[in-house]
Amino acid sequence: xxxxxxxxxxxxxxxxxxxxxxxxxxxxxxxxxxxxxxxxxxxxxxxxxxxxxxxxxxxxxxxxxxxxxxxxxxxxxxxxxxxxxxxxxxxxxxxxxxxxxxxxxxxxxxxxxxxxxxxxxxxxxxxxxxxxxxxxxxxxxxxxxxxxxxxxxxxxxxxxxxxxxxxxxxxxxxxxxxxxxxxxxxxxxxxxxxxxxxxxxxxxxxxxxxxxxxxxxxxxxxxxxxxxxxxxxxxxxxxxxxxxxxxxxxxxxxxxxxxxxxxxxxxxxxxxxxxxxxxxxxxxxxxxxxxxxxxxxxxxxxxxxxxx
Numbered sequence: 001x002x003x004x005x006x007x008x009x010x011x012x013x014x015x016x017x018x019x020x021x022x023x024x025x026x027x028x029x030x031x032x033x034x035x036x037x038x039x040x041x042x043x044x045x046x047x048x049x050x051x052x053x054x055x056x057x058x059x060x061x062x063x064x065x066x067x068x069x070x071x072x073x074x075x076x077x078x079x080x081x082x083x084x085x086x087x088x089x090x091x092x093x094x095x096x097x098x099x100x101x102x103x104x105x106x107x108x109x110x111x112x113x114x115x116x117x118x119x120x121x122x123x124x125x126x127x128x129x130x131x132x133x134x135x136x137x138x139x140x141x142x143x144x145x146x147x148x149x150x151x152x153x154x155x156x157x158x159x160x161x162x163x164x165x166x167x168x169x170x171x172x173x174x175x176x177x178x179x180x181x182x183x184x185x186x187x188x189x190x191x192x193x194x195x196x197x198x199x200x201x202x203x204x205x206x207x208x209x210x211x212x213x214x215x216x217x218x219x220x221x222x223x224x225x226x227x228x229x230x231x232x233x234x235x236x237x238x239x240x241x242x243x244x245x246x247x248x249x250x251x252x253x254x255x256x257x258x259x260x261x262x263x264x265x266x267x268x269x270x271x272x273x274x275x276x277x278x279x280x281x282x283x284x285x286x287x288x289x290x291x292x293x294x295x296x297x298x299x300x301x302x303x304x305x306x307x308x
Contacts, residue, residue: 005070053181068122
């Protein structure tokens, strides 16, 4: 396998660390969406709980593709097609990412064609069992299309949203939907953690990555994820469950802080240009929204921090 994405991320230690960190961010998103889905379910906000659970599955699918070949199809339909049919085209995340954030790439082009056999080959070469890989692919191929259709129904059909609360039929079906998506997420999340562990273990930089993941003093890696979950989820049982799934990534002995700092230097905003530009673009868009909304005055504006 000689994909441009593979060569892009393996060109030097900094890019390797940036791929590792991007993968960790995607793993964090999968866990965060699941945990927020749990929290919304407990608040009986069932349509949004279904949406978050669905996005946890999407992030897990993207993570699987990205960790193996360094890229993934951006569209939900293309991602579903990849796992269902074994191949898809268009929507390369890395192509857009490089175009926006890197200027020193020459004329090298990123492929838009994704082949599931390449993903399988890469995951097995990391050390994952063929049986585990096939089980994950089967889950994605079966669950993603159905979850997408149901998510669209629960999120966009006005009748369902209007009558999800204490409706004789709709409420119970919403509960079933969220519970089934939860069941799928609970099956997949420990598997993607195992995949990430195999990825770390197969790298020459595994000591640095373990150090970063377990950098307690700086609240990086797993501690950042734990703090994020504590901030978003009220039910401590969901947090405990997530931390239990993440346990294979824990390393408590012989950690060298200088190794963690090396990784950090490669992903801080001043070095990881893409991260800096993303945040600057995000801030600029919010500034523009602020200017536009400011033209309408405050009226009966109630600051959210004043709501108790």
